[in-house]
Amino acid sequence: MEDVSTSTPSTSFAGSLRGTLGNYAALLAALVMMVALFSYLSQYFFSANTFLTIANDIPAIVATSVGMTFVLIIAGIDLSVGSVMALSAAVAGIAMLQWHWSLAMAVLLAMGVGTVTGFLNGAISVAWRLPSFIVTLGMLEVARGAAYIATDSRTQYIGDAISWLSNPVLFGLSPSFLIAILIVVAAQLVLTRSVFGRQMIGIGTNEEAMRLAGVDPRPVKILVFAIAGLLAGLAGIIQASRLEAADPNAGIGTELVVIASVVIGGTSLMGGRGSVINTFFGVLIISVLEAGLAQIGASEPTKRIITGCVIIVAVILDMYRERRRSRRA
Amino acid sequence: MKPLVKSLALLAALAAGAQVFASDTKPKVALVMKSLANEFFQTMEEGAKAHQKQHAAEYDLIANGIKDETDTAAQIKIIQQMIAEKVDAIVLAPADSKALVPVVKQAVDKGVLVVNIDNKLDDGALKEKGLTVPFVGPDNRKGAKLVGDYLAKQLKAGDKVGILEGVSTTFNAQQRTAGFQDAMKTVGAVVVGVQSGQWEMEKGNTVASAMLREHPDLKALLCGNDNMALGAVAAVKTAGKTGQVKVVGYDNIDAVKPLLAEGKLLATADQYAAKQAVFGIEIAVKAVKAKTPQNKMPGAIETTVDLVTK
Numbered sequence: 001m002e003d004v005s006t007s008t009p010s011t012s013f014a015g016s017l018r019g020t021l022g023n024y025a026a027l028l029a030a031l032v033m034m035v036a037l038f039s040y041l042s043q044y045f046f047s048a049n050t051f052l053t054i055a056n057d058i059p060a061i062v063a064t065s066v067g068m069t070f071v072l073i074i075a076g077i078d079l080s081v082g083s084v085m086a087l088s089a090a091v092a093g094i095a096m097l098q099w100h101w102s103l104a105m106a107v108l109l110a111m112g113v114g115t116v117t118g119f120l121n122g123a124i125s126v127a128w129r130l131p132s133f134i135v136t137l138g139m140l141e142v143a144r145g146a147a148y149i150a151t152d153s154r155t156q157y158i159g160d161a162i163s164w165l166s167n168p169v170l171f172g173l174s175p176s177f178l179i180a181i182l183i184v185v186a187a188q189l190v191l192t193r194s195v196f197g198r199q200m201i202g203i204g205t206n207e208e209a210m211r212l213a214g215v216d217p218r219p220v221k222i223l224v225f226a227i228a229g230l231l232a233g234l235a236g237i238i239q240a241s242r243l244e245a246a247d248p249n250a251g252i253g254t255e256l257v258v259i260a261s262v263v264i265g266g267t268s269l270m271g272g273r274g275s276v277i278n279t280f281f282g283v284l285i286i287s288v289l290e291a292g293l294a295q296i297g298a299s300e301p302t303k304r305i306i307t308g309c310v311i312i313v314a315v316i317l318d319m320y321r322e323r324r325r326s327r328r329a
Numbered sequence: 330m331k332p333l334v335k336s337l338a339l340l341a342a343l344a345a346g347a348q349v350f351a352s353d354t355k356p357k358v359a360l361v362m363k364s365l366a367n368e369f370f371q372t373m374e375e376g377a378k379a380h381q382k383q384h385a386a387e388y389d390l391i392a393n394g395i396k397d398e399t400d401t402a403a404q405i406k407i408i409q410q411m412i413a414e415k416v417d418a419i420v421l422a423p424a425d426s427k428a429l430v431p432v433v434k435q436a437v438d439k440g441v442l443v444v445n446i447d448n449k450l451d452d453g454a455l456k457e458k459g460l461t462v463p464f465v466g467p468d469n470r471k472g473a474k475l476v477g478d479y480l481a482k483q484l485k486a487g488d489k490v491g492i493l494e495g496v497s498t499t500f501n502a503q504q505r506t507a508g509f510q511d512a513m514k515t516v517g518a519v520v521v522g523v524q525s526g527q528w529e530m531e532k533g534n535t536v537a538s539a540m541l542r543e544h545p546d547l548k549a550l551l552c553g554n555d556n557m558a559l560g561a562v563a564a565v566k567t568a569g570k571t572g573q574v575k576v577v578g579y580d581n582i583d584a585v586k587p588l589l590a591e592g593k594l595l596a597t598a599d600q601y602a603a604k605q606a607v608f609g610i611e612i613a614v615k616a617v618k619a620k621t622p623q624n625k626m627p628g629a630i631e632t633t634v635d636l637v638t639k
Contacts, residue, residue: 056567154583248366291539300527
């Protein structure tokens with residue numbers, strides 16, 4: 001992306017294509033290796049069935065991870081996403097069960113609830129110049145508590161009315177999956193092709209320089225958190241649709257899975273650098289690992305140890321890759 | 330909004346209750362629960378509060394819970410606060426069956442009666458401290474076997490089944506798995522995997538999906554609680570095997586009632602969460618009134634578990 005301004009359009013396209021493939025190659029290789037390993041270990045892993053299940057399993061995490069990628073790019077963090085998922089799903093579930101709302105309205109409501117929490121995260125951290133870590137940590141508690149109040153701490157069974165989002169419609173893929181792919185593509189375009197995208201990277205790289213250049217970073221930051229909230233809200237109802245129930249305890253610890261996926265995708269926790277497509281690969285790596293380990297019947301402690309090691313190794317590899325790239329540039 | 334109003338009303342009631350404490354000599358009972366985020370304990374606490382309202386003249390109740398089921402340290406702190414609050418008896422659902430024993434000993438030493446509900450305190454640890462703490466609760470293994478036996482009627486020898494276990498370190502999760510295994514052994518079904526769904530719907534769903542893929546001829550999924558069973562039912566549906574793979578759960582939460590009616594869930598067990606705390610409280614109140622010392626209390630009182638199939 002940086003070389004766009006310095007080279008002619010044709011070479012910059014080839015260059016960026018090569019750069020893009022280079023960026024994805026490592027993650028893709030890791031993914032292929034994992035699939036190969038699990039296919040060797042389990043008789044049934046390498047099947048359309050497995051991959052379709054994983055595909056229909058990940059939309060919630062994909063949506064949330066896209067939002068998290070934006071937040072990390074502006075050097076923030078959002079710890080509240082898991083709770084926000086639960087809260088939006090809970091409110092949407094109650095709307096469907098008790099007020100007899102349609103699924104479409106419930107989806108809008110869930111996204112609305114998510115957007116409000118995200119807006120609050122952003123506005124509060126901007127207004128009082130608080131680290132987003134603390135503000136979203138607070139929101140993690142607030143949204144969880146609100147989810148318990150909304151559901152009376154009881155799992156709400158919604159049933160078929162909500163299942164449309166996760167029923168297969170196209171080659172065994174669900175609308176949720178298609179929505180998730182759309183989100184990834186749209187977000188990548190926003191990040192690389194829009195002023196807003198450049199402003200996000202600018203804030204993450206050097207906020208002071210942005211301000212001196214005459215761009216007010218505050219609305220951008222608030223918008224980023226609101227988007228993250230909106231996507232978490234959408235993720236909440238996607239997950240509720242898959243399980244046909246709203247669980248007030250849904251999404252506990254999801255923020256960590258999401259952050260891990262984003263970081264495996266090479267987005268920097270320090271801000272200023274990130275890619276939505278790579279985040280998508282990060283999600284795939286975590287999900288393939290989870291599905292594969294469950295399928296070979298690994299014990300809970302083993303699963304945790306292996307997942308933890310994969311996260312650390314992935315980030316170390318990414319650091320080397322990044323170092324090599326910056327040396328070349 | 331209603332729950333909010335309800336909780337505000339509860340707060341007000343608690344505040345009013347606190348003022349009453351000062352003036353009379355009713356036994357003061359503390360109910361110390363596990364996670365109030367878990368609907369099972371929520372039901373238990375509501376049952377206890379309703380009971381106290383009906384018997385307001387006989388005892389006062391302070392109910393407390395911890396944020397999540399594994400926060401043992403927070404529960405120990407609550408018990409210490411209750412001792413400082415000079416309650417007459419503590420009814421405890423321990424987050425950990427061993428780690429809570431020392432603080433139970435502190436309470437008993439200070440003359441507070443302790444009754445154990447839900448999750449049994451470890452016998453060895455109690456013996457070491459020379460304590461007798463009555464356990465009021467269901468036999469989870471027996472309950473799981475009831476559910477498993479009902480499922481077994483629809484299975485034959487050699488059929489493959491999978492078990493979704495709760496948090497594997499908890500006694501209840503282990504007991505339920507053991508009960509399921511007892512039942513499967515009787516019918517000759519093959520348990521091809523026991524994996525933890527962490528008591529959660531989503532984790533249960535992931536694990537159930539994987540089991541269904543790995544064992545395409547799987548006949549049943551036995552789940553340690555209803556939340557995981559909800560996840561398993563969704564997994565069976567996603568796999569297009571509704572009807573072919575039977576699912577059973579445990580706890581009989583409200584959310585599974587429609588599933589039982591539709592036949593998507595074959596059976597579950599009800600151990601009457603609402604009554605468990607009440608049983609514990611009744612025993613505690615009786616002992617306080619009769620001035621029964623801790624070591625003269627009965628060892629165990631088993632409560633009922635019923636099979637629920639519709």
